[in-house]
Amino acid sequence: MSYLDDIDNMDAFAIRVILADDHPVMLSGISHEFAEVKTIQLVGTARNSTELIALLTSTQCDVLVSDYAMPAGEYGDGIALFSLIKRRYPAIKIVVLTMLDNPAVIRALVTQGVTCIVSKSDAGTHLIPAVHAVHSGGKYYSPTINQIVQSIDWNRRGRGSSDVLSQRESEVVRLFASGLTVNEIAEKLSRSKKTISTQKSKAMEKLGIEREVDLFRYAMENGLVTSSQKTSDSSSSTE
Numbered sequence: 001m002s003y004l005d006d007i008d009n010m011d012a013f014a015i016r017v018i019l020a021d022d023h024p025v026m027l028s029g030i031s032h033e034f035a036e037v038k039t040i041q042l043v044g045t046a047r048n049s050t051e052l053i054a055l056l057t058s059t060q061c062d063v064l065v066s067d068y069a070m071p072a073g074e075y076g077d078g079i080a081l082f083s084l085i086k087r088r089y090p091a092i093k094i095v096v097l098t099m100l101d102n103p104a105v106i107r108a109l110v111t112q113g114v115t116c117i118v119s120k121s122d123a124g125t126h127l128i129p130a131v132h133a134v135h136s137g138g139k140y141y142s143p144t145i146n147q148i149v150q151s152i153d154w155n156r157r158g159r160g161s162s163d164v165l166s167q168r169e170s171e172v173v174r175l176f177a178s179g180l181t182v183n184e185i186a187e188k189l190s191r192s193k194k195t196i197s198t199q200k201s202k203a204m205e206k207l208g209i210e211r212e213v214d215l216f217r218y219a220m221e222n223g224l225v226t227s228s229q230k231t232s233d234s235s236s237s238t239e
Contacts, residue, residue: 014041015135018059020052020066021045021097026120030065033124040131049073049081056089063131068098068105079108080170086113093134095127104218106148119144169203172196177219 017040021027027045034042044059046052050073052066064085070077075084082094096109099120109117116134118126122142133140141149165173175185182200186193200215209215 014039015063015131016041016043016061017063017065017131018042018044018046018052018055018061020047020049020064020070022047022067022070022072026067026097029124030127033127037128040128047072049075049077052081053084053088056085056092061092063093063095063135065095065097065127065131068096068100068109076167076171076174078105078170079112079165080167080174082109082112082114083167095130095134095140097127101144101148103148103152106145107152107154110149115139116141117145118142165203165206169199169206172199173203173215173219176200177216 017034019027019030019034019042021030024047027047031042031045034040043061044055046055048070052064052070052073053075056064066082068078070081075081082096085092085094093116094114095116095118096114097118097120098105101119101121106117116130116139118130118140119142122144126140126142130140130142132138171189172185175188176182180188182193182196185191186196189196204210204215207215207218209218
């Protein structure tokens with residue numbers, strides 16, 4: 001077997017990875033890390049959910065490494081986006097990269113079946129074993145995430161429990177927290193006002209939230225909406 005045959009065989013067995021993050025510096029840094037690893041082949045990058053879904057549809061990959069909070073894009077982000085990907089592309093394994101240290105977020109991810117989570121506050125090198133772990137059906141938490149997982153009371157129900165929001169409920173919460181009224185959300189999503197109100201109420205019930213101000217806080221803390229998105233959407237709704 002020649003040297004070129006060896007190279008071809010290594011490429012054939014490399015884990016094909018798509019990377020999604022809305023920060024160009026993160027994309028560049030992680031891409032550089034992956035380029036140094038012969039068992040990982042980066043086959044594409046995306047900066048939002050619109051680009052990501054298009055890439056997943058057109059490009060074969062084994063593992064998706066995705067930021068949790070990517071507000072821009074027509075498919076949203078966070079739990080709603082990962083739920084969609086799991087349904088639409090069940091063969092693709094997911095590694096979540098996040099700067100959030102909220103136990104509710106981590107609990108929701110774990111109960112969604114995400115077994116490999118890396119904190120952005122930990123070294124980027126943790127992504128490499130995470131990719132290998134998820135590809136082989138294993139589990140990997142970077143140190144910061146592992147501390148959070150150990151601190152969670154898994155017997156307690158409430159925010160972030162196994163009753164995670166459906167994609168539609170998450171979408172309603174995201175739009176409501178961005179500043180839209182129930183009427184405006186109904187018009188935007190082509191649903192009835194009653195349906196939107198019911199989905200909002202159901203989401204609050206699942207999360208153990210009684211006040212709307214706490215629903216806003218939940219959306220911010222869980223990456224469903226950012227402060228800049230709230231300002232932008234609120235402004236557009238009054239134009």
